[in-house]
Amino acid sequence: MSYIDFLTPLHTSTKRDYLKRMMEYPKAETITVAKRYDHEYWDGDRRFGYGGYKYDGRWRVVAEAMAEQYNLKPGQKVLDVGCGKAFLLYELTQVVPGLEVAGMDISSYAIENAKEEVRPMLQVADATKLPYEDNSFDFVISLNVLHNLYCQDLDKALREIERVGKKNKYIVVESYRNEQEKVNLMCWVLTGECFFTPEEWEWWFQQTGYTGDHSFIYFE
Template sequence: MALVEFVTPLHTRTARDYLGRVNEHDKAESARVARQWGRDYWDGDRRYGYGGYRYDGRWLPVAEAMAEHYGLKPGDRVLDVGCGKAFLLYEFTRAVPGIEVVGLDISTYALENAKEEIRPMLRHGHARELPFEDDSFDLVISLATLHNLRLPDLVSAVREIQRVGRRNRYIMVESYRNETEKVNLLYWQLTCESFLTPEEWDWVYEQAGYQGDVEYIYFE
């Protein structure tokens, strides 16, 4: 496995009020609502999630960096596991015209409110059982999704990503390296189920036979 940083520059641009996230609202109730993956999570009040997740072009540099790193070309197939509103997949079509993109997500709201241009390429489903044949995609990616799964589903999802990818794979998850980052992650997250250090994530990947790239984002 190789450690790469496609999302970290974007992640570190955002300032976060960790104590405010905990003190201003009932955090447990906010998490309960968030894990319904509906309008409240994507486009409702900030206490429940994104506070309005709208297309603004921020994912284009990420798509361009991935396309260059993995040598993507027209006709290649890319799958995003946990694609949400699929803004990153849309940017792949801009970065590499002629590329084929497919997205899968558990949120029907996100899929219904994805970029109109690629809604036909999106499917509803769970990461633990991908509805695709072996070796179906040149690149399989999953960003900020797998930490929302508990261990049995997590290992299954990583195995599925390994199974359907024929060339390159990339997984990004939330993690922590010290007590400060662990507390900040606990304060900030709403949907995380697997709170793991990079070393523990590496163990999960080993158990699943994963052979792709990884990225960890931290809450410093």
């Protein structure tokens, strides 16, 4: 298991006003709306989520880095757990022509509005019960998803990722290293349920037998 950071440049490119996020609107209301994972979360007002999650090519550099790091080749199979609109999966097919991709997300809106080129390879499903056979994929990824689960479901999802992957796996979750980052995290996130330090995340990986790589997102 290695710490490999592909996402920090994307994450830090967005400027965040944490206190405004917490105080501008009733936070409980915005959380309730966001957790529906429908139009409001993906393409509605910014207070409910992304504020419009459109394809803009930003995931290309991540796809290139992943393809190089894991030596992805045509014919190999890649799964994205919590793929959203599947922009990263699309970029992977462009970086590695012939790569076979699959994606799942709990949001039917995300799947219905995913990148059309890969939409046929996607399905609505639950991360705690992946609809795939054991050892089905050469590479399994899950980015900014697992911290949205309650502990009992996080346990199941990590075990499921381990089950369906042959060897290479990579997950990204939100974390905090100090009290300021914890406060920022609580102010900003809308759908998070697991707020853990890096050491606590490491415990979860060991507890569930997760053997893949990982990195953390911090709200500095």
